[in-house]
Amino acid sequence: MASGGGDNELEVSNKQVIFKNYVSGFPKESDMYLSTNGTIKLKVPEGSNGLLVKNLHLSCDPYMCNLMKKPISSTTNSFEPGSPIVGFGVAKVVDSGNPKFKKGDLVWGKTGWEEYSLITDVQNLLKIKHTDVPLSYYTGILGMPGLTAYSGFYEVCSPKKGEYVFISAASGAVGQLVGQFAKLLGCYVVGSAGSKEKVDLLKNKFKFDEAFNYKEEPDLDAALKRYFPEGIDIYFENVGGKMLDAVLLNMKTHGRIAVCGMISQYNLEKLEGVHNLVHMIYKRVQMKAFVFSDYYHLYPKFMDLVLPHIAEGKIVYLEDIAEGLESGPAALVGLFSGLNVGKQVVLVAQE
Known part of the structure; x- marks a missing residue:
């Protein structure tokens, strides 16, 4: 009207x-x-x-x-x-x-x-x-989540070919891209998600090496040891809480953690504690939080990377x-x- x-x-x-x-x-x-x-x-x-x-x-x-x-x-x-x-x-x-x-x-x-x-x-x-x-x-993919995935993986994690990468909430807007960036670099990639459908997507559509349903894992530490027997080089953190606690037990020496989000904590009246932080010292782990706006200046560089990959079908x-x-x-x-x-x-x- x-x-x-x-x-x-x-x-x-x-x-x-x-x-x-x-x-x-x-x-x-x-x-x-x-x-x-x-x-x-x-x-x-x-x-x-x-x-x-x-x-x-x-x-x-x-x-x-x-x-x-x-x-x-x-x-x-x-x-x-x-x-x-x-x-x-x-x-x-x-x-x-x-x-x-x-x-x-x-x-x-x-x-x-x-x-x-x-x-x-x-x-x-x-x-x-x-x-x-x-x-x-x-x-x-070409907005906030895409720039978040790009800057968190490439700038915060400083990845190298052949490294072992774990991503929580991996089928979400950011996680699905981080995993594909890591695969393009030649990393071994595992993601966690909350349903069989999402696990299947990670392995079949996004070409992760492995994926698991965290809701079906009574012991997250044991699950991570199953998928990363030699430890994790890079953890892209989207969840927090019990998942972060388990990851800290399984990080490699000089591993890196990019803290992107902690969705498990957002709706809690009392936030969960993290008990295994001492392993950051034992293994000299670097953990850095970031927000995408810290990296606005990299948007043109990000677009130069991702647009050809989309056109060629290398990123879905x-x-x-x-x-x-x-x-x-x-x-x-x-x-x-x-x-x-x-x-x-x-x-x-x-x-």
Whole structure:
């Protein structure tokens, strides 16, 4: 529905996924709701340096759970109760007050969970130059998860051909790429996941050497010793908790751990302790946490590596696409019970 006398005054309805209030424990669908009451003018306000965009694809990511919790310090952020959820997405520019972007440009970066968004901070918004791949890829393999996998593996882990690599949550948006990067380098790769279907995907679609269902392993230490009898050179950490504890027992001397996420801890009221940290000393293990934005400057280098691999079929990517903005809350919450198979995306609109 539109109203107004001309393009400059055109106002349209704007569905939004609204965050209700801070949560504790697991987020629920009822912590968000779809609002159909909002409207927005399809024009950037006079004097603004921002963009008015139409959102096409939205990314569901585990870190978003932490943004639903009350801020615990001045250095942590949270969603604002009563306002739309915010996350990474792909959008098309409807109007621009910024000389770097023009109407019709496709972009990816932080945007609102709504049909249209006014983006005032365009500093980390990137223009999409390659459109010979699905646009949804910019929520995953060519977006935040892709740069996370690339920078965590190549920059943090400093991998070498022939090394032994273990990846937890390996069928997710980041893990599936880390494993394929490692295989392309000539490493031995094992991943863990939470279902037989995902284990089969790791071995058959993503060509991991081995994979196992952690839910079927009563003793994670024994499982890792079975797959890594000589130990682990590189661990790409997505889970934390008991998995990290078991990995520390199985690291090789001078092994490296890239701490990307700890999804097992995000919804706990009291975080689990890690008991085997002393093995970092015994084995001189390096463990480094990182976030992808530390490596924004490597995005062009990352694209130069990954685009030819996609074109040649050397890297494959699996997406789980939920259709319609109204499906967003269920898709996001489903991450924490492993309902998604591959990168979870919400399709808001076609280009």
